[in-house]
Amino acid sequence: MAQRRGLIKGGFDSLLLCLIAQQPMYGYQIIKELEKRSQGYFRFKEGTLYPALHRSEKAGLIQGKWQTLPSGRQRRYYHITEKGLHSLAAKRSQWLDFLAAMNLIIQPVSD
Amino acid sequence: MAQRRGLIKGGFDSLLLCLIAQQPMYGYQIIKELEKRSQGYFRFKEGTLYPALHRSEKAGLIQGKWQTLPSGRQRRYYHITEKGLHSLAAKRSQWLDFLAAMNLIIQPVSD
DNA sequence: TATTATACATAGAGAGACTAGGTATTATTC
DNA sequence: GAATAATACCTAGTCTCTCTATGTATAATA
Numbered sequence: 001m002a003q004r005r006g007l008i009k010g011g012f013d014s015l016l017l018c019l020i021a022q023q024p025m026y027g028y029q030i031i032k033e034l035e036k037r038s039q040g041y042f043r044f045k046e047g048t049l050y051p052a053l054h055r056s057e058k059a060g061l062i063q064g065k066w067q068t069l070p071s072g073r074q075r076r077y078y079h080i081t082e083k084g085l086h087s088l089a090a091k092r093s094q095w096l097d098f099l100a101a102m103n104l105i106i107q108p109v110s111d
Numbered sequence: 112m113a114q115r116r117g118l119i120k121g122g123f124d125s126l127l128l129c130l131i132a133q134q135p136m137y138g139y140q141i142i143k144e145l146e147k148r149s150q151g152y153f154r155f156k157e158g159t160l161y162p163a164l165h166r167s168e169k170a171g172l173i174q175g176k177w178q179t180l181p182s183g184r185q186r187r188y189y190h191i192t193e194k195g196l197h198s199l200a201a202k203r204s205q206w207l208d209f210l211a212a213m214n215l216i217i218q219p220v221s222d
Numbered sequence: 223t224a225t226t227a228t229a230c231a232t233a234g235a236g237a238g239a240c241t242a243g244g245t246a247t248t249a250t251t252c
Numbered sequence: 253g254a255a256t257a258a259t260a261c262c263t264a265g266t267c268t269c270t271c272t273a274t275g276t277a278t279a280a281t282a
Contacts, residue, residue: 011213012269012270013269014217015213015216015217018216018217019216026229026230027229027230027231028227028228028229028230029229034216037215037216038212038215038216039212039215041208041209041211041212041215042212042216044270044271045270045271045272045273046229046230046231046232047231047232047233047270047271047272047273047274048269048270048271050230050231050232051231051232051269051270052269052270054231055269071278071279072278072279073228073229073277073278073279074229074230074277074278075228075229075230076229076230092217095217097152098152099210100152101149101150101152101153102122102126104148104149104150104152105126105129105130105145105148105149105153106125106126106129106203106206123238123239124238137260137261138260138261138262139259139260139261140260155239155240156239156240156241156242157260157261157262158239158240158241158242158243158262158263158264159238159239159240161261161262161263162238162239162262162263163238163239165262166238182247182248183247183248184246184247184248184259184260185246185247185260185261186259186260186261187260187261
């Protein structure tokens with residue numbers, strides 16, 4: 001059960017990896033992008049996002065690099081690492097397994 | 112976001128409701144049934160199940176009744192309440208919303 | 223000049239899932 | 253008859269994740 005513990009709870013980390021795998025992104029952008037793509041469903045707070053980014057970076061799944069805009073503003077862009085790509089593939093497969101298991105339980109109930 | 116917090120984390124409570132809605136069940140049976148139906152995927156521990164049952168009963172979603180077998184053994188059978196049925200319907204709809212949102216994020220990534 | 227949006231960050235609280243332990247009865251095996 | 257496994261319930265404590273709340277700072281807008 002150990003590898004499944006983080007599945008339901010830590011699903012958010014998968015979303016992060018998924019987004020960053022598509023293109024490097026910075027924190028604030030990720031929050032907006034998740035909200036936009038999910039049509040307003042996901043509205044994560046900074047207090048959720050930044051610790052998750054730091055966690056993932058510490059785990060070597062993503063790597064952040066400071067970039068300075070022409071305006072002088074600083075942004076920390078995160079890109080996915082090789083290890084992160086493997087982790088993403090694993091997480092996606094675990095997600096599908098989880099969905100399959102859920103469906104086996106839930107589907108018998110008709111509306 | 113408040114009503115969504117329990118979605119990912121509290122998905123387990125939905126599984127419980129779903130099972131009990133189909134037929135009254137007792138704790139030990141639920142653990143075995145979840146494992147059997149999910150083909151071994153779900154293997155919840157007592158430490159997860161019983162607190163969840165008590166939580167749901169306290170919330171008025173299910174109700175437990177002690178039954179004595181001919182052998183003398185005691186079992187606590189839980190059946191779903193009217194309130195539980197409403198909650199189950201709501202949870203299923205929330206689950207579908209969540210799935211839809213997840214798909215909007217995840218699907219763009221092809222294998 | 224004040225407010226809003228952008229952009230980062232952390233501390234603390236709350237809740238749920240797990241680990242680990244406990245009690246007691248029944249059935250099976252030696 | 254004794255030891256073990258299976259059945260059946262329960263709780264205390266720990267860990268980790270998500271949220272609330274707050275702080276800092278700059279750029280753009282009213």
